[in-house]
Amino acid sequence: MNALSPSITITALPGIPLVRPGDDLAQLILDSLGRLGLRLVNGDVLVVTSKIVSKSEGRQVDLKSVIPSERALELAAETRKDPRIVELVLRESRLISRKAAGVLVVQHRLGFVSANAGIDQSNVDGSDDHVLLLPLDPDASSARLRARLHELTSAEVGIVISDSHGRPFRMGNVGVAIGVAGMPALLDLRGKPDLFGRELKISIQGYADLVASAANLLTGEADEGLPAVLVRGLSYASVEGRAAALNRPPEQDLYR
C-alpha cells in the first residue's frame, strides 16, 4: 500500500492439485505462483499445511493395516473411538494427557500438546479407511523445502509448516507452526526499549505461530483446497529457527 509503512501481503496459492507421495511441493508452489504472475524473492515466507507435507512424504496409513494393541482396545472402548485410530494415536504420542468421548489429548512425540495426535481423517483420499499422520520431522521437512526452493529459484525464503490446534482457556482452533526453516520460531524482544526507554519485561513473541495463524485466515480448514500461502513483506532476522523451540517445557509452564 505504501512503502513508508510496514505492510505485509498474504496470498493463498491457487490450483495446487491433490498431493501424492513423492510429489515435489516446491515445484507445485512455484507452478501456482507462476499462475499468479509472481516470483519468489528473498524474505518471502511460505506457509504450507502439514497435510500436504504429510501426503508428499507418504504418511498416509491404511486403517485396514493397523492392528490395535490391548491398550488401544481399552482406550477405544472408553472414548468410543476407532481402536485402529487409537492405536495410531498411541504410536504418535509420548503420553495421554486427557480423554473424553471422541477425543484423546496427548503430548505428541514432536513435543506439543494436541487432540488425537494431529491424525487427520479429512481430505485424505475420499476413503474413510485412510488417515494421515503428521510429518516425521517437520523442522527437517521445512529445511528440505527451503533448500529445494533455493535450488529452483535462488531465493532465500522462510518456511512454516502449519497445523491447526485447539487451546487451553480459549475457544476455537488457531494456526501453529510445527515446522520452521530460514526464519525465527521465537522472536526475543527483551531488552529492546519501549517508547520511554525502559526495558520490556515479557516480550518473547511466538513469531512462527503468528505467521501460521495469519495464514490460517486464508487456508481455512474445509473444502477451499488452499494448502499453501505466500506471506510477503515480513521483516525478520535471518536465523535458523526450529518449531521445536515453541514447545514450552512443563517446568516453565505457569499457565498450565
Added chain:
Amino acid sequence: MNALSPSITITALPGIPLVRPGDDLAQLILDSLGRLGLRLVNGDVLVVTSKIVSKSEGRQVDLKSVIPSERALELAAETRKDPRIVELVLRESRLISRKAAGVLVVQHRLGFVSANAGIDQSNVDGSDDHVLLLPLDPDASSARLRARLHELTSAEVGIVISDSHGRPFRMGNVGVAIGVAGMPALLDLRGKPDLFGRELKISIQGYADLVASAANLLTGEADEGLPAVLVRGLSYASVEGRAAALNRPPEQDLYR
C-alpha cells in the same frame, strides 16, 4: 496481487501520537489512513492494541494513589512484586491461578487467563508510577469505535482490540482478541464439507484471535509505536461477534 486468489493486506498505521484520555481514536486512525492515501471500505478490519483503547478511556492509574490490602501485601511478599500492582491485579481478577516470582497468573474479570491481569507498566507516560489497566468492557469499546468510524466514513468495518498473551504449552506471546465488533469472534466451519464431501469434525476457528495474531506481526511490542493496523481483504460474515465468546468454559476445557 491477483483478484483470482484470496489475498489480504495488513498495514501498520503510522504516526498515531501518544494517546490521552478522551482522545478520539477513530479520528486518529482516519488521520493516519489519510497520510497513507487510504480510505476505509466496507469489510476492512481495524486492529487496535488494548493499550491505546485503555489510554483513551482513562484507565491509567497512579500507583501513588493505590493502598494495598492485607492480601495484596502478603501476595507481594510471596511473589516479590510491588504491593500496589498486586492490589490492582486482585481488583482486576476473579481468581489467582498460579503465582511465582514476579508473576501472578489470574483469571481476569473479563474471563480470560492472563499474566498480571494484563496490567501494563510499559509505554504509559515515561513515569514508573503509572500503570495501565485493560479497558472496562473491550467488546463495548469495539462497538463504540466501530460506530464512530461509521459516523465519520459510512464504512462498515470490523474491529478487534488486541492484547498479547502468554500461553500454556507453547513458548512466546501471541496476539489475542479481547474486544470484537462487526465481525465474527469464532468461525464455525462445522458441517462444511471437506474436499471429499465428508463433514469436518473439529473446525471452529478462533477467527478474531487469528486476526489479532496477524496484526501482531506488525505492531510488535516495543518501541515501534504502531498501535493500530488495517487488515484489508478478509472475507467474513457480517455478524456481531463478542470476544467474550473466545473464553473457553472450564467444563469444556479438555486441554487444561
